[in-house]
Amino acid sequence: MGLLIKNGTIVSSESQQRLDVLVEGETIARVAAGIAADEHTVVDAHGLLVMPGGIDVHTHLDMPCGGTPSADEYTTGTMAAAVGGTTTVIDFALQNQSGTLKEALGIWLGKSNGKACVDFSLHMAVTNLHGEAGQDTLREMDDMVAAGITSFKLFMAYPGVLMINDELMFRVMERAAKLNALCCIHAENGSAIDVVVAEMIAAGKTAPHFHALSRDPKAEAEATHRSIALADMAGAAVYIVHLSNEYALAELKHMQARGARALAETCTQYLVLSIEDQMPGKSWDEARYVFTPPLREKRHQDPLWAALNDGSLSVVSTDHCPFTTEQKALGKGDFRKIPNGGPGIENRLQLLWHFGVNAGRITPERFVELCCTAPARIFGMAQKGVIAPGKDADLLLWDPAADYTISAATQCMATDYSMFEGWRVKGNAKHVFSRGRQVVADGKFIGEAGHGRFVKREANAGGLL
Ligand SMILES: [Zn+2]
Structure with missing residues (x-):
């Protein structure tokens, strides 16, 4: 039983495609059209963009x-x-x-x-x-x-x-x-x-x-x-x-x-x-x-x-x-x-x-x-x-139609001011997953301290090897 993100549009650095994403545990198991709901927990991403x-x-x-x-x-x-x-x-x-x-x-x-x-x-x-x-x-x-x-x-x-x-x-x-x-x-x-x-x-x-x-x-x-x-x-x-x-x-x-x-x-x-x-x-x-x-x-x-x-x-x-x-x-x-x-x-x-x-x-x-x-x-x-099988299930479900006003009064950052106070933007994060665990639901934080792990990185000369 996994987590199935259905009906969204996946945006990669190269294309946009209507595909579903199946997450099992902390990683992405499948990316394909029309994955059957079966016994999976389904997140309906209709109208949303699914990004890394x-x-x-x-x-x-x-x-x-x-x-x-x-x-x-x-x-x-x-x-x-x-x-x-x-x-x-x-x-x-x-x-x-x-x-x-x-x-x-x-x-x-x-x-x-x-x-x-x-x-x-x-x-x-x-x-x-x-x-x-x-x-x-x-x-x-x-x-x-x-x-x-x-x-x-x-x-x-x-x-x-x-x-x-x-x-x-x-x-x-x-x-x-x-x-x-x-x-x-x-x-x-x-x-x-x-x-x-x-x-x-x-x-x-x-x-x-x-x-x-x-x-x-x-x-x-x-x-x-x-x-x-x-x-x-x-x-x-x-x-x-x-x-x-x-x-x-x-x-x-x-x-x-x-x-x-x-x-x-x-x-x-x-x-x-x-x-x-x-x-x-x-x-x-x-x-x-x-x-x-x-x-x-x-x-x-x-x-x-x-x-x-x-x-x-x-x-x-x-x-x-x-x-x-x-x-x-x-x-x-x-x-x-x-x-x-x-x-x-x-x-x-x-x-x-x-x-x-x-x-x-x-x-x-x-x-x-x-x-x-x-x-x-x-x-x-x-x-x-990237969103691909085997990768960490770090997923951002983005609502391009969301209306949001930036303000210090509603931000999570610890400052008492925003550099962008009162700015109205269209488009915002709706649901966010970190290694398969939902950490933001409808724009609200639902994760916990200690979930985040240190990432060991490879030495690859900035991808320019
Ligand atoms: Zn710096």
Whole structure:
């Protein structure tokens, strides 16, 4: 006896087909037309689109920033993910500069232990190398890959905290190339940005929107080019996280055209929010839009949407890193002290569907590719991201006719505000299944903490082997 999803339209990254899906236990057993109901539990998906569960490859749950942890820990964060149609998240473990990768892994597995409502995995951020020529830490990268952590994050920003220099970056890239691991890059020239930041503070420019103005799109473009060039030299595959503007995009495309194994994501906020609309320079409320890279001018949005279609951008993630109004107030009078990040894990699919599919910018198939299939392929999760026999039964039943108004009052995310307050979107998650277990019914969370498991990932050089 299984779970039979009948009368729906399956959307894959390539096609739409009227097929039924039979789930047995945690996996998909059959995908075919007219599967007999027999003794199965039937879910009627008439009028609904059946997609692979969403995968958000860029989240920061329970992450310390500026002396305060992000507001969503693993339970509320993955609950919000599920309600938004996302059934797998990849979070970041951060190496303490004086510590080991193993210690970082232990800390982050501790944060998630027994708390996740949907499946999760981790990237490992390398912030320092220890031992002769960095060998101790480089050897630890092998252990991480063996443990299923096959992507390494490198920060080119935040000097003194997370930033690595080019030598360290290059050494990590060489090791990653040997391991077929993927290098994930926060591409901003942190040294130059910090000079601008200091100049602004000295000039009394302390309000939140100066955070955005202090981080020039060209600083992102420069670092995007540099990281891809170094990865290409090292023979490594590279994935640029949260690409936010058309200058960085031009560098990405240039290097892709030259054959570099370079992939990139953008995040929902860069597609639908802008510095003109959200940060006109008038109010403390702008602190809720302080994240890095910052919001850009509106003119950068169209090139990003075009890149989602032409394949130069492969994924849409959120960089979900929520802080409450009270936490954001730590930076009153000094934008450097505003905890960086915004809440978005719950709204990714709603926004990409409404402003992408409904607006005719992307097809439903491309939506599935960007939100589900490509994330699984690039990050080595062969059991996820497609609806086929043998795969995990992570399923999203999407109602394209649903009318939904985004509001902090009704969201699962732990913040007391929404970056999209009052926005009306058409299309929303109705039922969600995580490995065969229903976790969302009629838009309401019905899962439980502890159901989510750590996903061991394969090292496949971002699917570019
Ligand atoms: Zn991030």
